[in-house]
Amino acid sequence: xxxxxxxxxxxxxxxxxxxxxxxxxxxxxxxxxxxxxxxxxxxxxxxxxxxxxxxxxxxxxxxxxxxxxxxxxxxxxxxxxxxxxxxxxxxxxxxxxxxxxxxxxxxxxxxxxxxxxxxxxxxxxxxxxxxxxxxxxxxxxxxxxxxxxxxxxxxxxxxxxxxxxxxxxxxxxxxxxxxxxxxxxxxxxxxxxxxxxxxxxxxxxxxxxxxxxxxxxxxxxxxxxxxxxxxxxxxxxxxxxxxxxxxxxxxxxxxxxxxxxxxxxxxxxxxxxxxxxxxxxxxxxxxxxxxxxxxxxxxxxxxxxxxxxxxxxxxxxxxxxxxxxxxxxxxxxxxxxxxxxxxxxxxxxxxxxxxxxxxxxxxxxxxxxxxxxxxxxxxxxxxxxxxxxxx
Numbered sequence: 056x057x058x059x060x061x062x063x064x065x066x067x068x069x070x071x072x073x074x075x076x077x078x079x080x081x082x083x084x085x086x087x088x089x090x091x092x093x094x095x096x097x098x099x100x101x102x103x104x105x106x107x108x109x110x111x112x113x114x115x116x117x118x119x120x121x122x123x124x125x126x127x128x129x130x131x132x133x134x135x136x137x138x139x140x141x142x143x144x145x146x147x148x149x150x151x152x153x154x155x156x157x158x159x160x161x162x163x164x165x166x167x168x169x170x171x172x173x174x175x176x177x178x179x180x181x182x183x184x185x186x187x188x189x190x191x192x193x194x195x196x197x198x199x200x201x202x203x204x205x206x207x208x209x210x211x212x213x214x215x216x217x218x219x220x221x222x223x224x225x226x227x228x229x230x231x232x233x234x235x236x237x238x239x240x241x242x243x244x245x246x247x248x249x250x251x252x253x254x255x256x257x258x259x260x261x262x263x264x265x266x267x268x269x270x271x272x273x274x275x276x277x278x279x280x281x282x283x284x285x286x287x288x289x290x291x292x293x294x295x296x297x298x299x300x301x302x303x304x305x306x307x308x309x310x311x312x313x314x315x316x317x318x319x320x321x322x323x324x325x326x327x328x329x330x331x332x333x334x335x336x337x338x339x340x341x342x343x344x345x346x347x348x349x350x351x352x353x354x355x356x357x358x359x360x361x362x363x364x365x366x367x368x369x370x371x372x373x374x375x376x377x378x379x380x381x382x383x384x385x386x387x388x389x390x391x392x393x394x395x396x397x398x399x400x401x402x403x404x405x406x407x408x409x410x411x412x413x414x415x416x417x418x419x420x421x422x423x424x425x426x427x428x429x430x431x432x433x434x435x436x437x438x439x440x441x442x443x444x445x446x
Contacts, residue, residue: 059137061118062096068111069145069171074102076171077153077183080160083167086179087192088222094139097146098171099156104145105131119143154185161211162218162230163188163198191227198227205233209240213252216269220259231272238273246387249278253388257343260314263307266350270303279384282350284357291368293446298356304445305349305438312440313342319440330433336391344394345434348401349441351381378403397431401438404428408439 058066069076080097100107105123108131112121122132129147134140150156157166168183182189191198197218205211212234219226226234241249256265269275276283285298294301313331316324331342355376361369378399390398407424410416416424428435 059135059139059141061135061137062141062143064115064118065111065133065135065143066096066171066175068115069098069100069107070175071172072100072102072107074100074107075153076100077168078171078174079157079168080165083169083179083182084164084188084192087189094141096141096143098143099146099148099153099168101148103129104147105129107131108133108143108145153183157183158185158200159207160200161204161208161214163191163200164196164218164224166200195222195224196227197224197230199230199233202233205237206240209237210244210248210252212237212241212272212274213249213256216265216274217252217255219268220256220262220265226268235272238277241274241277247389250388250390253347254339254343257346258340260310262346263303263310266306267303281380281384282354285354288357288360289368290356291370296445298353301445302350302353305352305441306346308444309346309349309437309441311444312437327433327437330430331437335397336394339391339394341397341434344398345401345437347385348381348398348405348434348438351384351398352377352402352405352438352442354380354384374403374406397434400428400431401434404435405438405442408435412443 077099078096079099082096098104105126106129109121109123112119112133117136119133119135122134124130124132124144128149131145133143133145135143148156150159153168157168160166163186165188166184166186167188169179169181170183173181186200197215199205199211199215215226215230215234218224256262259265266275282299285302288298290296290298290301296304312319313327316327320327331345332340335341335344353370353373355373355378356370358376358380359370359373361371363369381398381402382395385395385398404427410420424432424435
């Protein structure tokens with residue numbers, strides 16, 4: 056993505072300021088991966104980044120707006136008025152020099168910097184890379200910068216899986232061991248931060264693989280203890296897996312459906328993509344929420360399991376219990392009202408289409424469905440098909 060005129064102006068202003076200014080992290084990483092993203096820039100300065108960002112905005116309000124990220128630690132954000140809505144975060148160095156500062160970052164692939172003036176003059180040719188993060192980028196490895204990376208900020212546990220999912224990288228073995236030992240620290244992280252990392256993970260095309268690895272590391276049941284009861288919960292003859300593995304497989308089947316929707320939905324595939332990409336809450340699409348629904352849609356089964364006189368297993372009314380458990384377990388995530396309402400309707404209604412496996416729908420049935428779900432019939436259908444294919 057080429058830099059906008061507004062971004063070039065901001066970078067030149069910063070490069071010529073009295074403060075030492077460095078381009079750090081993701082922008083450099085993404086350049087070497089081949090997916091350079093000029094819409095998200097991180098800069099480290101020796102002065103107060105909060106004051107610098109605010110000063111630039113006051114002098115040139117026509118090219119940016121100002122967001123006060125952290126005045127105590129000297130972090131400010133500029134949101135440029137360009138076609139990309141480019142975000143420029145300016146942060147004060149936490150250590151005495153840039154080398155020490157970047158060595159305290161999360162992962163080596165993000166611990167690379169360059170003096171902004173050098174970048175504007177020669178491009179990415181004079182890198183500051185004390186942990187050899189460029190080699191880990193080439194090897195497609197997520198490696199912690201230090202042994203205390205996850206104790207310093209336990210959210211980095213989820214960020215490790217997020218980067219692995221987004222970039223198709225592997226988490227290095229020692230880093231996996233370190234994060235497993237620090238999983239308990241997630242209890243002290245705000246739900247909003249956890250929600251945002253989960254959203255990033257669930258919007259990738261192979262979220263189910265990431266969820267499976269997170270579960271192996273003990274993360275899923277740490278975040279949502281109630282899901283532990285779905286493990287080993289045997290189902291009826293229509294299922295070959297326990298409730299947990301079926302739920303995880305539902306996420307996988309949803310991703311398969313959306314990988315080539317034209318094979319399932321034909322000429323309506325563009326409407327399906329438009330629906331899943333549509334925003335349900337600020338910055339969050341319906342896609343991540345539908346995958347979350349797949350993960351939780353049967354969580355009420357362990358509480359409703361019943362064995363009939365014929366030995367058959369039943370889960371009567373499990374969808375109602377699943378709605379309540381979903382709301383209880385995700386309360387911490389601070390979902391928006393619209394997200395909670397939509398997820399609850401999809402979980403509570405995921406059995407409504409079961410009759411379509413044996414008979415054509417009546418006009419009355421279709422009318423009631425349309426009246427209750429509106430455009431979210433698409434979401435209901437996606438959850439139903441994923442559930443069916445995972446059975």
